[in-house]
Amino acid sequence: MSDHHSQENVHVVDYGKYIFVWLSLLAFTGITVSVSGINLGNWTVVIALVIASVKSWYVLNYFMHLRHEDIVFKIFISVALITLAIFVSLTFLDYSFVR
Amino acid sequence: MVNVAGPADKIEPSFLEVSTNKYKGILSWLLTVDHKRIGILYLFSMMTFFSVAVVFGFLIRLELIAPGRTIMGPQMYNQLFTLHGIIMIFLFIIPGLPAVFGNFFLPIMIGAKDVIFPRINLFSWYLFITGGLIAVISTMLPGGSADTGWTFYVPYSVRTTTNVIPALAAAFILGFSSILTGLNFVTTVHRMRAPGMTWFKMPLFVWGLYATAWVQILATPIIGITLALVIVERFLGVGIFDPALGGDPVLYQHLFWIYSHPAVYIMIIPAMGIVSEIIPVFARRTIFGYRFIAFSSLAIALFGSLVWAHHMFTAGMSDTAQFVFSFLTYAVSIPSAIKIFNWVSTMYKGSIQLDPPFLYVLSFIFQFSIGGFTGLMLGALSVNIHLQDTSFVVAHFHYVMFGGTGFGIFAAMHYWFPKMFGRMYNKKVATWAWAITTIGYNALYFPMFIMGYLGMPRRYYDYLPEFQPYHVASTIGSWILILGLIIMFTNLIVGMRRGKKAPANPWGGATLEWTTQSPPILENFHTIPTIEKGPYDYSQFEIPAAKEAQ
Numbered sequence: 001m002s003d004h005h006s007q008e009n010v011h012v013v014d015y016g017k018y019i020f021v022w023l024s025l026l027a028f029t030g031i032t033v034s035v036s037g038i039n040l041g042n043w044t045v046v047i048a049l050v051i052a053s054v055k056s057w058y059v060l061n062y063f064m065h066l067r068h069e070d071i072v073f074k075i076f077i078s079v080a081l082i083t084l085a086i087f088v089s090l091t092f093l094d095y096s097f098v099r
Numbered sequence: 100m101v102n103v104a105g106p107a108d109k110i111e112p113s114f115l116e117v118s119t120n121k122y123k124g125i126l127s128w129l130l131t132v133d134h135k136r137i138g139i140l141y142l143f144s145m146m147t148f149f150s151v152a153v154v155f156g157f158l159i160r161l162e163l164i165a166p167g168r169t170i171m172g173p174q175m176y177n178q179l180f181t182l183h184g185i186i187m188i189f190l191f192i193i194p195g196l197p198a199v200f201g202n203f204f205l206p207i208m209i210g211a212k213d214v215i216f217p218r219i220n221l222f223s224w225y226l227f228i229t230g231g232l233i234a235v236i237s238t239m240l241p242g243g244s245a246d247t248g249w250t251f252y253v254p255y256s257v258r259t260t261t262n263v264i265p266a267l268a269a270a271f272i273l274g275f276s277s278i279l280t281g282l283n284f285v286t287t288v289h290r291m292r293a294p295g296m297t298w299f300k301m302p303l304f305v306w307g308l309y310a311t312a313w314v315q316i317l318a319t320p321i322i323g324i325t326l327a328l329v330i331v332e333r334f335l336g337v338g339i340f341d342p343a344l345g346g347d348p349v350l351y352q353h354l355f356w357i358y359s360h361p362a363v364y365i366m367i368i369p370a371m372g373i374v375s376e377i378i379p380v381f382a383r384r385t386i387f388g389y390r391f392i393a394f395s396s397l398a399i400a401l402f403g404s405l406v407w408a409h410h411m412f413t414a415g416m417s418d419t420a421q422f423v424f425s426f427l428t429y430a431v432s433i434p435s436a437i438k439i440f441n442w443v444s445t446m447y448k449g450s451i452q453l454d455p456p457f458l459y460v461l462s463f464i465f466q467f468s469i470g471g472f473t474g475l476m477l478g479a480l481s482v483n484i485h486l487q488d489t490s491f492v493v494a495h496f497h498y499v500m501f502g503g504t505g506f507g508i509f510a511a512m513h514y515w516f517p518k519m520f521g522r523m524y525n526k527k528v529a530t531w532a533w534a535i536t537t538i539g540y541n542a543l544y545f546p547m548f549i550m551g552y553l554g555m556p557r558r559y560y561d562y563l564p565e566f567q568p569y570h571v572a573s574t575i576g577s578w579i580l581i582l583g584l585i586i587m588f589t590n591l592i593v594g595m596r597r598g599k600k601a602p603a604n605p606w607g608g609a610t611l612e613w614t615t616q617s618p619p620i621l622e623n624f625h626t627i628p629t630i631e632k633g634p635y636d637y638s639q640f641e642i643p644a645a646k647e648a649q
Binding site: 079080083084086087090091093094095096097098 | 313316317321349350353354357404405408415416417418419420423424
């Protein structure tokens with residue numbers, strides 16, 4: 001698959017984009033840290049996970065080149081992410097009703 | 100299906116004689132990348148671990164034959180049931196069917212020459228052995244082996260002075276072995292099917308392995324991270340799970356069971372696949388409801404991944420979550436019931452041949468049904484409060500895991516033995532072994548339902564005198580079971596060395612593995628077969644029993 005990838009799907013991402021993604025990741029980390037100090041009740045987990053998801057979306061698409069891969073890889077990774085999302089939401093379903 | 104193994108009268112050197120590397124003897128096995136040899140490596144290593152854990156189980160039962168101290172102290176007892184659980188779960192029953200029979204038969208059943216990543220396949224065996232050895236070594240280090248139970252519940256697992264970290268590390272490494280096997284199988288099924296082998300022409304064992312492989316890939320990383328977090332907490336004192344440090348022990352239980360409940364389905368779905376292979380062959384009928392059985396494997400994998408919190412109904416969860424998880428637990432019984440009804444319908448009006456593999460399957464259906472129904476009892480919120488942490492739960496999960504999957508593994512061993520080793524075991528002895536193991540098994544575990552219902556707690560070293568008759572019955576059952584196991588394994592080992600030569604298709608199966616010679620050649624097929632018919636089409640076969648009678 002990697003031969004196929006390197007021969008037919010050559011893609012060049014300019015450094016500017018990488019630096020932009022890197023700066024965004026740093027900014028999101030900053031937001032996560034600052035939000036963690038505020039008591040938002042049930043929304044704490046939701047906000048932390050949404051920010052984490054956006055960050056992983058950037059990493060997967062740009063640093064791991066998922067953007068330029070076949071649809072089958074995107075589907076497989078989506079299945080894994082959706083499963084994880086279901087696990088997390090069912091777990092925190094418990095926490096949101098407890099006490 | 101055409102014979103693709105070569106001329107019928109000419110037996111060629113099998114994979115047991117021809118190696119994938121230049122070495123001979125033990126090195127040719129340790130460095131092999133042949134899926135069949137790797138399957139056999141798993142078989143022997145797994146059976147070694149199984150025998151050790153059976154001895155531990157035997158000692159636990161012997162201790163419980165009378166109240167108070169019988170043969171060991173309480174600390175030793177705690178360590179033994181922990182080791183019994185860790186070995187049986189992580190080293191025997193989770194890798195059991197996929198790693199042994201999946202490795203050996205998945206490529207052959209889809210008409211391929213090997214799995215798609217043979218080297219990763221061997222690597223996963225090495226990870227398995229490394230994990231197993233670390234678990235064994237942890238018992239010998241100063242401090243003694245872990246005494247937490249196989250569930251490693253916090254806060255106890257963070258505070259105990261026994262060697263919890265090596266045991267956790269072992270489970271972590273074994274998890275990687277499982278993930279790599281899963282990845283290998285999913286990719287193999289997608290990319291390596293022979294021409295004409297459409298999704299709905301795949302044997303149902305392959306469907307079972309495919310559904311299982313997804314669970315292995317998706318759920319196993321979660322236990323890896325969770326166990327790693329416990330290690331971090333023990334080393335650095337970070338308050339993740341320990342309430343004394345501001346952590347949450349219920350979160351540990353959630354994360355642990357997010358993997359460990361689907362792990363039950365990693366164990367049972369391939370066993371259901373075996374049953375779906377064996378019943379049509381020995382009832383001489385096409386499987387009833389092929390598509391429903393195939394999809395029910397996927398449905399069990401899906402729903403089974405969403406029921407984990409039924410292990411935690413009394414752990415302080417919210418009422419809403421309890422209701423949701425109880426409902427989901429009931430939902431997962433639907434695809435399981437679909438399978439049972441389809442198997443029974445397949446047998447209806449079939450020409451049933453009571454050979455050992457089929458007898459083990461009958462025990463599977465009987466015992467798995469008891470395990471399944473008692474699971475529903477435990478899934479009901481009100482009943483659960485009464486039964487939680489009693490020996491009723493121990494009986495329930497042994498009925499599913501041992502009575503179900505364990506007997507599924509025995510059935511697979513007896514069904515595929517002639518194909519794997521090219522020889523036949525003594526069928527009469529195998530039938531006796533089946534009868535003794537089934538009787539011993541039920542005598543061992545059924546009393547646990549009764550005493551659990553009466554209030555006998557699980558994992559207790561001592562008990563009130565009124566429970567003794569049940570404990571005595573159960574311990575005697577363990578002796579009968581072990582006698583049956585000794586007869587079964589001796590018969591198989593003798594058959595392996597001195598049994599009669601087996602023909603290519605001793606049972607009259609229609610799946611692809613029976614078109615190869617016994618044992619198969621190194622690359623399975625001379626030419627990759629083209630598939631035109633479904634896996635359970637017996638219209639062209641003679642019934643082997645009728646042939647023998649003539």
